[in-house]
Amino acid sequence: MRSITLGRYLPGSSFLHRLNPRFKLLLLLIALAVIFVLKTYAGFSLLFLLLALAAAAVRLPLRLLAGMLRPIAYIVLITAIIYFFFTKGGVVLLRLGPLTVEQAGLSAGFLVIMRLLGLVFMSMLLTLTTTPLDLAQGVAYFLRPLGRLGLPAAELAMIMTIAMRFIPVVSEESQRLLRAQMARGADFGGGFFSRARKFAPLVVPLFIGAFRRADELALAMEARGYRIGARRTRLREEPVTAADWGALLLALAALAAVIYFRL
Amino acid sequence: MPEILLEARKLSFTYPGEDGESPPALEGIDLKVAAGEYVALIGPNGSGKSTLLKLFNALLLPTAGEVFFDGRSTADARNIPYIRACCGMIFQNPDNQIVGATVEEDVAFALENQALPPPEIRRRVSEALELLGISHLAASPPHLLSGGEKQKVALAGVLAAASRCLLLDEPTAMLDPAGQAAVLETLQMLNRQRGITLVHVTHFPEEAALAHRVLVLHGGRLVKEGPPAEVLADLPLLRALGLKSTAAAELAWLLREDGFPLPRGIVHNRELVEQLCSYARRI
Numbered sequence A: 001m002r003s004i005t006l007g008r009y010l011p012g013s014s015f016l017h018r019l020n021p022r023f024k025l026l027l028l029l030i031a032l033a034v035i036f037v038l039k040t041y042a043g044f045s046l047l048f049l050l051l052a053l054a055a056a057a058v059r060l061p062l063r064l065l066a067g068m069l070r071p072i073a074y075i076v077l078i079t080a081i082i083y084f085f086f087t088k089g090g091v092v093l094l095r096l097g098p099l100t101v102e103q104a105g106l107s108a109g110f111l112v113i114m115r116l117l118g119l120v121f122m123s124m125l126l127t128l129t130t131t132p133l134d135l136a137q138g139v140a141y142f143l144r145p146l147g148r149l150g151l152p153a154a155e156l157a158m159i160m161t162i163a164m165r166f167i168p169v170v171s172e173e174s175q176r177l178l179r180a181q182m183a184r185g186a187d188f189g190g191g192f193f194s195r196a197r198k199f200a201p202l203v204v205p206l207f208i209g210a211f212r213r214a215d216e217l218a219l220a221m222e223a224r225g226y227r228i229g230a231r232r233t234r235l236r237e238e239p240v241t242a243a244d245w246g247a248l249l250l251a252l253a254a255l256a257a258v259i260y261f262r263l
Numbered sequence B: 001m002p003e004i005l006l007e008a009r010k011l012s013f014t015y016p017g018e019d020g021e022s023p024p025a026l027e028g029i030d031l032k033v034a035a036g037e038y039v040a041l042i043g044p045n046g047s048g049k050s051t052l053l054k055l056f057n058a059l060l061l062p063t064a065g066e067v068f069f070d071g072r073s074t075a076d077a078r079n080i081p082y083i084r085a086c087c088g089m090i091f092q093n094p095d096n097q098i099v100g101a102t103v104e105e106d107v108a109f110a111l112e113n114q115a116l117p118p119p120e121i122r123r124r125v126s127e128a129l130e131l132l133g134i135s136h137l138a139a140s141p142p143h144l145l146s147g148g149e150k151q152k153v154a155l156a157g158v159l160a161a162a163s164r165c166l167l168l169d170e171p172t173a174m175l176d177p178a179g180q181a182a183v184l185e186t187l188q189m190l191n192r193q194r195g196i197t198l199v200h201v202t203h204f205p206e207e208a209a210l211a212h213r214v215l216v217l218h219g220g221r222l223v224k225e226g227p228p229a230e231v232l233a234d235l236p237l238l239r240a241l242g243l244k245s246t247a248a249a250e251l252a253w254l255l256r257e258d259g260f261p262l263p264r265g266i267v268h269n270r271e272l273v274e275q276l277c278s279y280a281r282r283i
Ligand SMILES: Nc1ncnc2c1ncn2[C@@H]1O[C@H](COP(=O)(O)OP(=O)(O)OP(=O)(O)O)[C@@H](O)[C@H]1O
Pocket: B015, B016, B025, B043, B044, B045, B046, B047, B048, B049, B050, B051, B052, B092
């Protein structure tokens, strides 16, 4: 809970930063397909090697990486344990009373861990190298065809943008409330459930703060000439370059290779 | 007769109260602001200053009376895009007026809403950032900035929009002395060189003294208006409202009470010093 990094942008000018956000979204889709097709140790080693190179190119600080992986570590662990114990087949590797870990369970659990980590890592790379506004704009681009069905794509993009912009603000506010309570002698220690119960009183002020903020923000947006449904331009109309097409083709080739060589 | 840019006629405004009748936030305001004029708005907390600003750019609509911008009523929804494009506004709280995910994107927001071509937007954004000395923050996320830096970002946003009129709600309240001086200088430059009309809400008498005209609000009513030398020299009125005048005016008042033959209407330090020097030379 210390730092919610979802949607936090890491300023920079790496190869990934400079790709067109629309293409980056496509790349993410292809990469997801790759992850779900991959099933060998060699394939995953190759994938993580590539991801590590990308992280180095982006100059991703290790501290940030660790901070972002910590919240999902539990999910990964629990999922993996479920797979370890409940997928049956092959040689019995470990026997704990009535429970057994078998060959199939081990490899299924391993696959799940790799897939989850790959997924998180890649979405992280995307959000770290793309400003929320660009990201929202990219999503809105793909939603545009739905505009004919009455879906307000531009407004949705604005909503996403603002939600992302305010995640760090609200998380900072929760920290502030927490500190204010602690300064008055509140104790937020204890086990998971007792902590959850102690956090409950913070939720109400947090929500009230968020609503007040939303009110003021709406006013500020209006004052600056924002109107729903009006045509807008963008500070940066992202150009599509040869690098974008190159990256897309490479990704498609990688997907084809993974399928063809059964990696 | 100069062109009138902002006008309020018999303006009253009451916030929709939770339990029916709350007292009006503004009552019976008649006011004209000429194009190119610099007006300061002072008054105690809760006197309705922020409310009046929001009525000027149609964020609030009058409960009674009318508000005109450039001859167009704010009550007519068709005028609102024009009014918003011409009127830049700085809110009292810089935290919740920043929309963009980076400083640059935020400064561009109003321009994007006017659907200007991207190269033009980029040019104006970097110009505004330069003017306020925050070019180095262009790519920073706003929530990591200090209060004063946020205030400058907000200011850059309205400068970039090249508004004809700026509505400023305590724009220097969070700035350090250097930042405050820079912002005031920028405002005066905009007013003098580009003829931009300023309505400046402030609790600092020194800032009010820079304006062409000072308006005093109290309990939602306009209780006094006039040039700074007249309004800020009216210490009995200001004191009755719990306000203060500039240090020079306060000092001149005390000196006059002690029998110094100082003229009325001293508000700037420089004026006081000159008067005292010429007095010293005479004796
Ligand atoms: N959103 C609101 N809803 C209801 N009443 C409000 C609202 N905003 C302000 N008021 C009331 O309207 C009156 C005028 O408020 P306003 O914010 O205009 O004062 P102000 O002169 O700007 O004060 P300050 O110097 O503290 O900024 C106050 O009595 C206040 O309680």
